[in-house]
Amino acid sequence: MQMKALKNFLQTYSLFIGFSIIVLAIVEWLVRSKIVPSFIIPAPTGVVSMIFANWQPLLIEHLSATMLEFFIGFSIAVIGGILIAVIMFFSKTIEKIVYPAVVISQMIPIIALSPIFVLWFGYTIWSKVAVTFLICFFPIVVGTYDGLKSCDKEYIEMLRSMGANRFQIFQKLQIPMALPSFFSGFKMAIVFALVGATIGEWLGASEGLGYYSRRMSGNLNAEGVFAAITVLTIVGILLFALASWIEKRVTNKWSKAN
Amino acid sequence: MTLKLKNISYSYSNKDKQKNQVISKLNMEIKKGEFISIVGRSGTGKSTILRLMTGLLQPDEGEIRIDDLEISLGDVGYMPQKDLLLPWRTILDNILIASEIQKDLHISKDEARIWLQRVGLSEYEHALPKQLSGGMRQRVAFLRALLTGKDVLLLDEPFGALDALTKKEMQSWLLSIWQDLNKTIVFITHDLEEAIFVSDRILLLHPDQRIEEILIPLPRPRKSEMLFSEEIVTLRQELEKKIANESTQKFSTNL
Numbered sequence: 073m074q075m076k077a078l079k080n081f082l083q084t085y086s087l088f089i090g091f092s093i094i095v096l097a098i099v100e101w102l103v104r105s106k107i108v109p110s111f112i113i114p115a116p117t118g119v120v121s122m123i124f125a126n127w128q129p130l131l132i133e134h135l136s137a138t139m140l141e142f143f144i145g146f147s148i149a150v151i152g153g154i155l156i157a158v159i160m161f162f163s164k165t166i167e168k169i170v171y172p173a174v175v176i177s178q179m180i181p182i183i184a185l186s187p188i189f190v191l192w193f194g195y196t197i198w199s200k201v202a203v204t205f206l207i208c209f210f211p212i213v214v215g216t217y218d219g220l221k222s223c224d225k226e227y228i229e230m231l232r233s234m235g236a237n238r239f240q241i242f243q244k245l246q247i248p249m250a251l252p253s254f255f256s257g258f259k260m261a262i263v264f265a266l267v268g269a270t271i272g273e274w275l276g277a278s279e280g281l282g283y284y285s286r287r288m289s290g291n292l293n294a295e296g297v298f299a300a301i302t303v304l305t306i307v308g309i310l311l312f313a314l315a316s317w318i319e320k321r322v323t324n325k326w327s328k329a330n
Numbered sequence: 331m332t333l334k335l336k337n338i339s340y341s342y343s344n345k346d347k348q349k350n351q352v353i354s355k356l357n358m359e360i361k362k363g364e365f366i367s368i369v370g371r372s373g374t375g376k377s378t379i380l381r382l383m384t385g386l387l388q389p390d391e392g393e394i395r396i397d398d399l400e401i402s403l404g405d406v407g408y409m410p411q412k413d414l415l416l417p418w419r420t421i422l423d424n425i426l427i428a429s430e431i432q433k434d435l436h437i438s439k440d441e442a443r444i445w446l447q448r449v450g451l452s453e454y455e456h457a458l459p460k461q462l463s464g465g466m467r468q469r470v471a472f473l474r475a476l477l478t479g480k481d482v483l484l485l486d487e488p489f490g491a492l493d494a495l496t497k498k499e500m501q502s503w504l505l506s507i508w509q510d511l512n513k514t515i516v517f518i519t520h521d522l523e524e525a526i527f528v529s530d531r532i533l534l535l536h537p538d539q540r541i542e543e544i545l546i547p548l549p550r551p552r553k554s555e556m557l558f559s560e561e562i563v564t565l566r567q568e569l570e571k572k573i574a575n576e577s578t579q580k581f582s583t584n585l
Contacts, residue, residue, distance in 0.1 A: 230384055236431045323418075
């Protein structure tokens with residue numbers, strides 16, 4: 073079973089992995105032969121050794137700070153996003169009020185808004201959570217709402233002809249129909265949320281990978297910046313994989329229970 | 331049990347809020363165990379009549395009753411044109427959905443399995459709809475309507491999308507089940523041969539909202555050879571002429 077999974081994995085990603093290795097090798101060669109100075113692009117081996125040398129502050133102090141912001145912001149976005157979508161779905165009036173506001177909220181340049189967040193929340197974790205939330209709740213709302221609305225009228229009529237009430241139609245038809253679209257939004261949001269937490273730290277923080285990379289960039293330490301980016305990338309990939317796994321679990325479970 | 335439509339009128343309103351009457355003053359009585367087909371050109375209101383009988387549409391005037399009780403949603407078994415099986419549910423769960431929705435309807439999984447066996451789908455119990463062919467899916471959709479446990483089944487062009495051979499099989503299959511169950515079936519079709527083969531009576535809807543009733547003088551059980559007797563061939567030609575003439579009349583008035 074595990075062998076099969078590994079084989080599948082290699083079949084899907086071997087080209088990408090091969091390509092990445094070639095690119096990294098070229099970069100390594102460019103830096104070592106001094107064609108490109110290492111403060112512009114660091115050598116990949118330098119980045120790796122930077123991560124190993126600084127694993128304690130990087131992974132324990134800064135990553136855990138970023139993950140906490142991510143977790144709170146993303147959780148609020150998921151719960152709040154689903155709630156907003158469901159309420160909009162059931163009330164046309166609320167939809168007409170809220171939907172434009174949701175869209176407009178995405179037009180605000182976050183960077184411009186951040187001093188206000190700092191004003192409201194200070195340099196606490198909540199200014200970062202606010203940025204995370206604002207960046208990632210949109211795909212959840214739109215994914216859930218569009219998914220709920222995507223249900224074919226014919227299916228609804230079929231259940232209504234059996235005497236189903238609104239709640240039964242919602243539970244047995246509209247929720248399962250909305251799951252694929254919801255999870256598209258969910259997977260996008262989980263990646264955006266991590267970026268959001270990092271941006272939040274750039275704008276003012278005393279810990280976290282965003283703060284770390286900003287400090288390193290101030291010191292012209294490209295290896296440090298790329299070390300933080302590498303850690304963030306790996307975490308992002310893992311989060312995306314986790315989201316895909318949750319999608320499979322929930323979709324299976326819901327189809328069995330309902 | 332009798333199904334009565336009294337003085338039913340219904341009109342759709344289009345975008346400009348103009349009313350477009352499709353059914354006017356329709357009266358009809360269907361007895362228990364009857365097999366009725368509704369035929370007519372597109373736009374004569376065939377599906378509308380069925381949807382009125384389910385309670386999905388409310389008539390502008392008149393009433394529909396089963397045994398003196400006015401009809402409401404959940405009183406009849408309805409099979410729409412498309413099979414509309416829920417793609418995430420197994421076949422067994424699809425046919426049990428009515429019993430999940432209606433609290434007073436109790437159909438056990440074992441009963442449902444017996445039905446699957448009767449329609450030759452017992453090995454597909456745990457399959458998903460996409461794994462089934464068109465004819466199989468129609469049988470599942472029919473079972474779903476049947477397992478609502480209602481006396482009246484409304485079938486909206488159930489075999490319209492099937493190939494000719496499968497269609498023939500399905501017709502015989504439907505008749506065999508209907509004969510055992512003593513259900514009342516109202517059946518919409520475009521296919522006159524199909525209508526003649528399966529029904530006791532045919533209701534022919536005209537574009538001017540007249541309704542003509544044609545009795546089919548064929549004994550039960552029906553066999554496909556019967557369709558080639560002189561009497562039936564003439565009947566079919568007459569019916570075809572009636573429908574065809576309407577089109578020419580309609581076009582000539584339009585010109």
